[in-house]
Amino acid sequence: MKRLVLTITVLTSVLIATPALACGGLVNPNGTVALLKTTTFVGYVQGVEHYVTSFEYAGGGAEFGSIIPLPGVPTDVKRAGDWTLQRLVQEVTPVVQETNAFTAADASKSVEARVLLETTIDALDITILEGGGDSVGAWAKDNGFALTPDAPEVLDFYASRSPIFMAARFDPVKAARRDQQVGDGTPIHLTIPTPNPWVPLRILGLGLGDQARVEADVFLLTEGVPEMLPAPVKGADRGMILERSEPASELLLSDLRSDKGMEWLPAKDMWFSYLRIDTKAGSLQHDLAIDATGSGTPSPVAAGLEVVQGLVELPAPLDWRSLWLGVSMAVLLVAYLLGRRSLWSA
Amino acid sequence: MVRLASGLAAVATAGLLWPTGEQVRVIEVDIEHSAFEPARITVERGEKVRFVVRNYDPIDHEFLIGDEQTQEIHEKGTETYHGDRPGELSIAAQEVAETTYVFTQETDLIFGCHLPSHYDYGMRGEIIVEE
Numbered sequence: 001m002k003r004l005v006l007t008i009t010v011l012t013s014v015l016i017a018t019p020a021l022a023c024g025g026l027v028n029p030n031g032t033v034a035l036l037k038t039t040t041f042v043g044y045v046q047g048v049e050h051y052v053t054s055f056e057y058a059g060g061g062a063e064f065g066s067i068i069p070l071p072g073v074p075t076d077v078k079r080a081g082d083w084t085l086q087r088l089v090q091e092v093t094p095v096v097q098e099t100n101a102f103t104a105a106d107a108s109k110s111v112e113a114r115v116l117l118e119t120t121i122d123a124l125d126i127t128i129l130e131g132g133g134d135s136v137g138a139w140a141k142d143n144g145f146a147l148t149p150d151a152p153e154v155l156d157f158y159a160s161r162s163p164i165f166m167a168a169r170f171d172p173v174k175a176a177r178r179d180q181q182v183g184d185g186t187p188i189h190l191t192i193p194t195p196n197p198w199v200p201l202r203i204l205g206l207g208l209g210d211q212a213r214v215e216a217d218v219f220l221l222t223e224g225v226p227e228m229l230p231a232p233v234k235g236a237d238r239g240m241i242l243e244r245s246e247p248a249s250e251l252l253l254s255d256l257r258s259d260k261g262m263e264w265l266p267a268k269d270m271w272f273s274y275l276r277i278d279t280k281a282g283s284l285q286h287d288l289a290i291d292a293t294g295s296g297t298p299s300p301v302a303a304g305l306e307v308v309q310g311l312v313e314l315p316a317p318l319d320w321r322s323l324w325l326g327v328s329m330a331v332l333l334v335a336y337l338l339g340r341r342s343l344w345s346a
Numbered sequence: 347m348v349r350l351a352s353g354l355a356a357v358a359t360a361g362l363l364w365p366t367g368e369q370v371r372v373i374e375v376d377i378e379h380s381a382f383e384p385a386r387i388t389v390e391r392g393e394k395v396r397f398v399v400r401n402y403d404p405i406d407h408e409f410l411i412g413d414e415q416t417q418e419i420h421e422k423g424t425e426t427y428h429g430d431r432p433g434e435l436s437i438a439a440q441e442v443a444e445t446t447y448v449f450t451q452e453t454d455l456i457f458g459c460h461l462p463s464h465y466d467y468g469m470r471g472e473i474i475v476e477e
Contacts (some may be wrong), residue, residue, distance in 0.1 A: 133404070134404045134440065135404070136404075137405060137439075138404040138439060140403060140422065141404055147404070147405045149405070149459075149461070149463055149464045150380065150381050150467060151404075152378070152404060152405060153379035154405040159379070209463075209466070209467075265416060298420035333424075
């Protein structure tokens with residue numbers, strides 16, 4: 001594999017119109033806890049992706065869950081730094097800042113989903129799953145999640161490319177024990193070796209209905225001008241719009257590198273891109289593929305534009321304990337999606 | 347775990363003979379990705395049909411036959427399980443269920459799933475009742 005160092009940061013935050021429309025894939029529609037915002041940051045270097053996402057606690061007494069498709073099997077899942085995501089948001093929101101801005105804290109369908117990793121971060125119970133769409137859906141159902149009617153198709157869509165999913169569920173009892181307040185975010189950091197980085201976009205429309213509007217901000221940080229598929233359009237009003245494409249400032253990189261666990265980010269010579277997603281959920285039938293091979297040709301399969309034929313080749317089993325202690329990973333990624341969901345009038 | 351009966355050899359248009367000598371037509375309906383297949387079924391008035399509904403999805407579904415008014419009632423209803431009345435089924439994830447229905451009415455009917463948001467998602471089909 002070519003060792004093109006690619007750093008992509010995708011920070012995603014999704015605002016939910018109703019509790020039942022919580023972001024990600026799995027939601028308990030009868031619950032009183034809503035996933036108000038999910039923020040994700042991904043990094044990739046020499047075949048290793050760093051994925052940072054944050055869940056905001058919305059209170060209530062029930063559990064809720066969310067699922068995020070992953071491009072590979074994580075070797076580590078831990079709590080992320082407290083303000084990396086906020087700093088990226090600030091980078092694209094150059095308004096007057098508060099003084100405390102930085103201190104805030106298929107596999108075969110017949111095979112059952114395999115739990116690769118379980119961990120708890122603050123009040124979030126996180127499970128990394130391997131399996132086909134049906135088996136992951138069955139696991140979710142057996143574990144108290146409710147899936148929207150579009151979930152079977154969407155899970156199959158992702159499982160055909162990568163049978164790895166992360167299920168995250170806020171435990172309100174643990175949250176109460178921790179005195180977690182509404183709006184408190186829990187950032188997590190996944191390290192994912194993968195030769196094919198991609199940013200899940202279609203999942204943002206899960207459960208919304210075709211006419212619902214999906215808004216998201218996607219930020220990429222790469223060592224060069226990234227090749228993306230589908231290619232974002234400059235100056236468009238709707239769709240996937242390329243708002244900014246420029247060298248990343250050393251101040252931004254320095255700020256990001258100074259957060260906990262962010263030392264893997266290169267200190268300079270990075271390229272910053274900002275994409276804005278504004279489309280109907282029914283039109284968002286793809287993901288965002290980024291070329292990491294140096295060939296300049298992002299994979300249409302990784303973008304979800306081509307169907308994978310045959311079974312997905314599963315990653316080799318991992319020795320979690322050794323990996324857990326393992327070395328720092330490379331860099332990658334960078335994707336930050338800031339998504340807001342609200343219903344569009346049809 | 348998938349528990350779909352692999353031995354269901356009934357063909358959509360096959361006819362079975364009940365012990366009473368009554369002719370019963372078997373129609374198989376598959377559910378995958380929250381969609382019925384077939385989504386359009388034609389029957390003859392007075393015909394007795396045994397529906398074998400297989401749910402390949404990892405989520406539960408329903409198969410409820412009725413006219414528009416009946417579908418509206420189901421959409422607003424609170425019944426969590428169907429299976430006691432002819433033409434009404436709850437099918438658990440990756441399960442198979444059967445119901446028998448006699449088409450005595452003159453009007454065409456609808457079959458649908460009324461679990462939250464499923465009907466709006468498009469989980470419905472039509473039954474054309476021919477003379």
